Amino acid sequence: MSYGMTRAYLRSVQLMKDQVPSFERYPFNLPAVSAMDYLEFHPRVTYIVGENGMGKSTVLEAIAAALGFNPEGGTLNFSFATEETHSELHRYIRTVRGVRRPKDGFFFRAESYYNVASEVDALERERPGLYDSYGGKSLHQQSHGESFFATFLHRFRGRGLYIMDEPEAALSPYRQMALLARIHDLVKEDSQFLISTHSPILMAYPDAVIYKLTEHGMEPCTLEETDHYMITKEFINHREVMLNELFKD
Numbered sequence: 001m002s003y004g005m006t007r008a009y010l011r012s013v014q015l016m017k018d019q020v021p022s023f024e025r026y027p028f029n030l031p032a033v034s035a036m037d038y039l040e041f042h043p044r045v046t047y048i049v050g051e052n053g054m055g056k057s058t059v060l061e062a063i064a065a066a067l068g069f070n071p072e073g074g075t076l077n078f079s080f081a082t083e084e085t086h087s088e089l090h091r092y093i094r095t096v097r098g099v100r101r102p103k104d105g106f107f108f109r110a111e112s113y114y115n116v117a118s119e120v121d122a123l124e125r126e127r128p129g130l131y132d133s134y135g136g137k138s139l140h141q142q143s144h145g146e147s148f149f150a151t152f153l154h155r156f157r158g159r160g161l162y163i164m165d166e167p168e169a170a171l172s173p174y175r176q177m178a179l180l181a182r183i184h185d186l187v188k189e190d191s192q193f194l195i196s197t198h199s200p201i202l203m204a205y206p207d208a209v210i211y212k213l214t215e216h217g218m219e220p221c222t223l224e225e226t227d228h229y230m231i232t233k234e235f236i237n238h239r240e241v242m243l244n245e246l247f248k249d
Contacts, residue, residue, distance in 0.1 A: 007043040007098070007100075007190075008041060008042070008043035008098045008192060009043075009097065009098050009100060009101065009102045009161045009192050010041055010063075010067070010095060010096075010097055010098070010161055010192065010194070011040065011041065011096045011097060011098050012038060012039055012040040012041060012095075012096045013038075013039050013041075013063055013066070013093050013094065013095050013096065014037065014038050014039075014093070014094045014096065015033065015036045015037060015092060015093060015094075016092050016093070016094055017037070019092055020092055026087065027055065027058045027062075027087040027088075027089050028089070028092075030054070030055035030058065031054070031055070031213070031214065031215050031216060031217050032050070032054055032055035032056070032058075032059055032213045032217060032218050033055055033058070033059065033089065034217070035216065035217025035218060036059070036217065036218060039211070039218070040209075041192070041194060041209070042192075042207075042208055042209040043098075043192055044187045044192060044193070044205075044207060044208060045183065045187065045192075045193045045195065045205045045207075045208035045209070046193070046194050046195070046208065046209045046210075046211070047195050047196070047197060047202075047203050047208060047209065047210040047211065048060060048194070048195070048196045048211050048213065048218075049196070049197060049198070049203065049210060049211070049212055049213065049226055049228060050212055050213030050214065051213075051227070054213040054214070055213060056165075056196040056213060057109075057111070057165050057166070057196060058087055058089060059089070059196075059213075060163060060165050060194065060196045061087070061089075061090070061109075061165070062087065062089035062090040062093055063090075063093060063095070063163065063194065064090075064107040064163045065090035066090040066093040066094075066095050067095055067105075067161075067163075069105070069107035069163065070107065071090075072109065072112040072115050072116065073106075073107045073108055073109040073112050073113060073115070073116045074106065074107060074116050074119060075105060075106055075107075076105055078116070078119055102159060102160050102161040102191075102192070103157075103158075103159040103160060104156070104157045104158065104159055104160030104161075104191075105160050105161045105162065106151070106155060106156060106160065106162050106163070107163045107164075107165075108151065108152075108162070108163065108164040108165065108167055109165045109166075110148070110165060110166045110167060110168075110169035110170065111165065111166070111169075113139075113147070113148070116139075117138070117139035117140050117147060118140070120134055120138070120139055121138055121139075121140065124138070132154070133154055133155045134147075134150050134151055134154055134155055135147075135150030135151075135153070135154050139151070143170075144170035145170040145171050145172065145175055147170075148167065148169075148170050148171060149171070149175060149178070149179070152167070152179055152182050153182060156182070156186055156191070158186055158189030158190065158191055159189060159190045159191060160186070160191045160192075161191070161192050161194075162186070162191060162192070162193050162194070163193075163194045163195075164193065164194070164195045164196070164197075165195075165196045166196055166197055166198065167179060167195065167197065167202070168197055168198065168199040168201070168202055173201060176199055176201040176202055177201060179202065180201065180202060180204065180205060183205060184205070198228055199228070200223065200226065200228045200229040200232050203223050203226060203228065203229070204223055210222065210223060210226065212225070212226060
């Protein structure tokens with residue numbers, strides 16, 4: 001596959017299988033990992049989707065860590081660690097970068113965003129003015145959804161590589177559409193996104209690549225081929241039938 005890789009900041013990653021200590025233990029026993037060889041990214045938007053437990057966050061975290069991001073999230077300058085829970089997968093991933101370098105970057109993790117917000121507070125005390133990049137006030141003083149969107153709106157500056165793990169977690173459907181529009185604005189400003197999500201709304205960005213994680217590994221698919229899209233569409237179109245099926249004795 002080729003997606004015009006001259007524009008990509010991150011062209012691909014490769015699992016160095018010959019160096020993996022054992023495919024019998026976590027995280028190398030996950031199908032998404034054991035079957036992963038060479039994964040190529042779209043220069044604009046790439047999605048990694050799948051059911052819980054398939055390894056989406058593990059793969060995304062490893063890619064971010066291999067690039068130098070803090071496994072808990074933040075910019076390349078964030079070096080805090082509240083808990084060492086990330087896997088060793090990043091040590092066995094080789095990143096292939098483009099000829100151009102991004103001017104900005106951020107690893108957004110919904111799961112550990114509270115820790116990132118606390119680190120922003122600590123850095124603001126050391127260097128007043130950092131809040132300007134996050135909506136003008138502490139992220140802890142905003143609602144969960146507001147703090148998420150403040151980061152997307154103010155901290156993501158363009159010409160960047162942005163890795164996002166389930167960014168829809170605190171966003172209403174309306175806000176998810178607003179995030180999709182924000183992604184488009186940043187793409188036009190020469191940015192690249194790698195996103196793990198359960199939201200069929202966020203998966204809808206045109207001219208993107210979707211990788212679906214299955215019990216057999218990872219394969220490209222269309223939005224309409226994802227379980228997220230099919231189940232949501234079926235529920236909306238045939239709600240009574242599905243509810244009767246769910247609630248029957």
